[in-house]
Amino acid sequence: MRDPLAGLPLSSIRVFEAAARLNSFTRAAEELGMTQAAVSWQIKALETRLGFSLFRRLPREVQPTEQGERLSRAATEAMTLLRRAFAEVTEADQGVLSITTLTTLATQWLAPRLGAFQVANPGLAVRLDTSPTIIDLARSSFDVALRSGDGDWPGVECAPLMPSVFTPLCSPALCERLGLKEPADLVDAPRVGDEKEWAAWFACAGVTTTTNPASRLRADIQGLEVAAAMGGQGVALGSPILFAREIEAGLLVRPFVQTVKLSKGYFIAWPEDRRRSPKIARFRDWLMAEAAADPDIAAEIALTPA
Template identity: 40%
Template sequence: MPQKTQSLPPLEWIRVFEASARLGSFTAAANELGLTQAAVSQRIKNLELHLGAQLFSRQARGVILSTQGQAWLPHVQAALAELLHSAANLFEQPRRKISIAASSSVIELWIVPRLGDIASRLPHVQLSFETIQNLPDYERLEVDFEIRFGAGNWPGREAIQLFTEELTPLASPSLLGTGANWQDQPRIATSGPRLGWRDWSNAAAEPPGPTPLLRFDTFAQSLRAAEAGAGVLLGSLALCTGAIAAGRLKRLTDRTLHMEAGYWISWARSHPAFAEQRDLVDCLARP
């Protein structure tokens, strides 16, 4: 006699399992999926009965995946991702508008130089940008993509790295024309998550240089000040490519200060993929 095949559980139960496992909470999964906590709990119970296995260990402050649940989760996530991707490619209408949140410096220095490439590959798409200053600002936005600084491991989000941060001293040729040692020149500082001049001195085993007399809250402002000859900038090589190529800034040493963190383009894992997503990400991830 032919062996009886096991029937698949309803897709809705599987979606509830994935959200609960990813978020570590039936309540959080209910909020994400628009269900009640009781409905989530019932679907998980039905799924466990269908599979004949316990998927979660219920705790006072949430739920923890069982060994069998941990083993099944990556297969579930891969299958759901493939369903979303194939549906977007086959059935979804072209996206006419895509929104991106990023810092003003990343928009100006990384995205704007790539707009021509984006327009040639996605001529029908209108791009809308939201400027953010701090990480909590992302929580108030509803955008398709966010460009974030960090390690790329935000809960519930996919991320592809755009560039790593390598910092090096840069200055305008007009400032260097004085003939003085660049290490004695005025320095420019930028507020934010990047390493600064003290980190540079420590890494190079050098005595601290002059205290920066100019400090800006965006990297783009610091860059413009350096181009104007106001001082030496500890600059991001990725964001200063244009200024260096045009001769507005000059590298002062071959040494660089490498940061583990970098910039990533990120989107919510729960949002379905769409056909234009890959082209946009490819354009923005281009060196």
């Protein structure tokens, strides 16, 4: 059986529903933001396609014909259901903020602050996902991403949050046992992490080394490597910003001030076609204010060459 709606544009049904409900092409045009001529043309095209008249044209109004009246009731019911469904979906979407972020950034910096954001935005729930891979925001359901990189990703806009700087971190006991006094002392020390990153740090610290002892541990997550260092397994490269609390509490020692930049920084990113989304704007503004007020970020920016 042929679908009677096949080929009928939804826009024409929407125009018909408004005109039948208001008994006026003019008022329908005002409601829909169209011209009266455009409404009249849409109705005429629909009548031609159906093969019968939908309205009786009177001097000051239009009235649905018997067939038009039957269709108008169904059209009004259908449009009401559609409006309700779209409103529910829109409200649900605006009620949940989905964030994808790096694990260590989430656990060490973002999560301890999210409570303040939720107190300030009680009608907005937060869904937090941690992933080491870069998710395509344009093709996913996530609203924002917190990423480390160069800040140049297709289809998104972004703003810088903090520098991506790394420095040696270790337990107080290991620092004392190794007698760390200068960066060169780390050449033969047990190390955790990627040796290429360590080579970059040595270069920034002005240390020339021909030895390259294998790392005891290498993980995809910065937090795991620093946790191993905290447990005395070696010296790890970690962010002095993200692990500022552990350094202040004496759980970790930062033997040297020298840092290495492994990327242009950490950024907040959002789809460019959703820059005006209220929930994205609220979170973006709040997060950037948090970063601007963080004294540890300010301290590292002051220490890091441009």
